[in-house]
Amino acid sequence: MKISLNWLKQYVRVYSSIEELQRAVTFLGFEVEGVESTALPPLTNVVVGEIQTRAKHPNADKLSVCTVDVGAAHGGVRTIVCGAPNCDPGNRVVVALPGAVLPGDFKIKQSKIRGQQSDGMMCATDELGLGGDHAGLLILDPAAVIGLPINEALPGGDTILDIEVTPNRPDVLNHIGFARELAAWLKYDVRFPEIKFRGKPDGAPRPDLLAGIRVDAAEDCPLYVGIAVTGVKVGPSPAWMQERLKAVGLRPINNLVDVGNYVMLELGQPLHVFDAKKIRGRQIIVRRAADNEKLVTLDGKERTLNGRMLVIADAERPLVVAGIMGGADAGVDDTTTDIVLESAYFRPSSIRWTSRRLGLSSDSAYRFERGVDPHGTVEAAYRALDLILETAGGTVVSPVFKVGRDRPWSREIKVTPNYIRAKIGFDITDDEMRDALIGLNLRITAEHDTPKGIEWTVRIPSYRSDLDRPIDLVEEVLRIYGTDRVPPATCAGPALIDGDDDPIVLFNRKVTDHLVGQDFHEVVNYTLRARSELATWVSDASAEELGLSNPFVDDQSHLRPTLVLGILDSLKLNQSRGVAVSRLFETGRVFMELSGTVQECVGVGFVLCHNPQDRVWLARPAPDFYTVKHQMGILAAAAGIDLGRAELVPVRGAFWGWQEGHSAAAGEMKDGWTARFGLLNLAMVRAAGVEGQVWAGMFAILPGKLAAAGAHPRYQNFSLFPAALRDIALVAAAARPAGEVRAQLLTVARAATSATATGATFSVEAVELFDLYTGAGLPEGKKSLAFSLSFRSAERTLTDDEVNAAFVKIQQDIAADGTLSVRA
């Protein structure tokens, strides 16, 4: 919202400097987004000159050499080199003479430009500190006196504030509203424009201009005022009005249109002016549009309407999208002599809905959808009539049509000063509060003594529909008192409140600390990914479920099902920039599809990149599957999952993104968690533009599965007697997982050491694989797995005999099912 200071001064005295004014606006709660001045700063040695001749610069294509008359007092005709396209003879321009200092501390000196003497500079608007562009010289009025100091030639000027108005304050989207706020801050009164028309038309009824107004949709248009004026003369609006409109960025059109805009920006009420001759059937009908009804709006676009949209129509066709934009062929033009002025109140949500649906906004819609003063409708119409009669002449025709009711407004809020003090937490006197309220035109109409202290009844004006409750008045008082005056205080020592940090937070901290400790760099990537990328990671059906309905850009349309995608991006970026990178990880939410529903999961992903071309003076072993398995076990443990107990499935077929035979999966989303780890699919990695082999892991778990910290563990007693060790090598089918063989051996060993088998009273403490062998000495398709068995008793040192007896039994039993044999 642009506010012209000159315009504002019509209603409130503003003595303060721009800086003070800006501060006032800021602390009233409106952000100042920009300040633009059209007033010249005081400039010396800058005068009016007239260009006499122009010749091409001998040494530069784009420069001209001009002679400029700057008046006898300043040395008469001077030679000035100029780069502007419009330095034509006859133009009166602004000349900065040697010794002048332009805004930005730009000092003008005599100089040589490409070998050509130049005796000053002709100025564009930006060089004078007036904003605007650098496209050409500022051309002055031909009547400007040559040699006159520029501050005398261009007096006045204006200051324009660009203000951000919060959506709760539509009453400030105009100069009067803004003046009211400023007056409250400065403790001045607002001078309202005098309204002369009091609703009594001079002219006789003219049913041939407007026979009547009918409102068919009173719910969306509670009040509609229409007044006909005959004998107007269309022409330019007066200079003062044009100047004010231009200052706030509006293009003057003609006196009738300009009055409408002027009153909107003065009082906040959008208006519409119809050419009475174009109203067919001499009837204005406020109705809902028919479905698929068409209207070409002023911007030349054909709009397709529907039955929820409100239009202002005549007997035959819609003329205006109510409150938003007029039709192309119903407005005033140069031949207009009779008009109908519309001032109405439209339901904000109706305007907002239509404006959004049509993708059509306007100054009018902007105000209606936020809410105009429901009791300013008639007053604004009268103000506009005054200005129309003043600028375009004519006679107001009887009657003033008014359809609907000006609903009585009486809102009062009861509040005690003690309540206000209790909410803000510091002392403001009753008098200060009273002054603040009265300054805002919030009159205290009654005072009562109550057990809670004195109570005020505060009358709320109709344009402040945002004020409804006592708490709203707390804000008003604080605003005028000054929110920057809230006194400092120390943070009160809080009572302890139950609960630890969320399990998600604890999990993230644990895995982050671990991985950083393992030399990983933490990265952060976007959640939204391209649909095409997802194909590498999930099925088409899953990808479908992860899509947004309104993505902003195509490559950010779907929720990520894994963090690895983003981490690969980071890997690629660093590689392409020549930054050595090997270990990256990320934590964050990932989204998993499970039988048609999407689950938001807590996730962690990491990569270990090995590039054999990396040069190091001392080689380290390359990472392999078991490196990532080790890391994955630790990450899963942070979530309370024991990966050692989980069933690990090697990748076969479509496990999305992973290299078959070199990666594994554990857990499924139906169990609430999943882990995938191993080598990333080489083709995919290459396609992603990443060099080398990438080992990776991802872990996802439902937030609900992350248990809060449980009870402390219980200490388990352990034996102080020595263990007895026996080694056994087993020959198994090469394809058989080692975990399965170990499990079988463990079962057999437990059975062999149980009391019933050999009378033993000790246990097998551990079965650890320590060697894996294939090759010479073994049959084709077989492998040898060597395990170390450790036996121990809680009560005594074991004898060789009893351990041997058990071991012999193990050797016999393990071969019993024929799948394994003991290697001699």
Place this chain on the structure above:
Amino acid sequence: MQETLNTLLARATAELPVLKSRADFEAAKARYVGPNGEFTVLMKQMGTVPKEQRPAMGKLINETKGRLQVQLDAALARIGDAEIAAQLGPAIDPTLPPPDTGPGTYHPLTLVREEMCRILRKAGFTVVEGPEVETEYYCFDALNTPADHPARDAQDTFYFPEKARFANLTKKTPEEKYLLRTHTSSVQIRTMLKGNPPIRIVSPGRVYRRDTSDATHSANFHQIECLYVDKNVTVRDLKALLDYIFASLLGQDTVTRFRPHYFGYTEPSFEVDLSAQHLPKVNKDWIEIGGCGMVDPAVFEGVGYDPEVWSGYAFGMGLERLAMLMYGIDDIRYFYQNDLRFLKQFA
């Protein structure tokens, strides 16, 4: 005899210091003092020495034995040292770089978030989390945002298709849509609905706006938000907490101020500016850092708290913005590019 002993000792003195290995030593030792060693044999000859010569001879043998033992001990120690030296290999060059990658680094957003959480933890706030995919109720309705408010527009908020189903989220009505949360304030509602006051929580997290990405905007970014609900909470208490946070985070020279503003879920509402001239690259007097206010009574009513009894404050700010201010970073996109030369600067 004496001559024999001297010869023997001279030979040992010559031989033992040049022995190379433990095996050679053991062999030499056996040759001298083993059961059949030369010295052992001489000792056994003591019986043949005339009685009157025995004391002198005994003394001589003992002295020789002592000297021999010194030689043997020295040889053993020397060989032991040599063995250790052989195990160690050549001496290291302490100035060579470790060939391992690292150290690992925390992302600057993590560092700022955790520091904020630590500071707030001291003031009694616990960290809570909530889902990033939300329903309209938690993101808007419960926060006093009317159904036709512009913030809810599909132009500004990411929505999911009507058929989308999220397993861990329940809709209030079938018409309600799923969306990506536009602020972490939805977590306030979840917390208030789950528990009873007093409440003191901080909720950091990722939020989404349907917006162009540039130096200061990002399709997703992070917020950190606080909610305090208790009896007799005042505007001044809110100011005190903010002063404490920013003094802790940015130094005691940091000053904050309130500017009136509007948010649907707080009344009164403020924007928070801070002045931190001591930070590098800060060339503005006042920097807008977040929004705050006193919880609107309508929000309390919506979660079933009596606004006559309970009062509270809430504030939120962007983590990226805070990190940019703290570290003097001038482009938000650096956080999401993860160039290691960037990431390594904050560890």
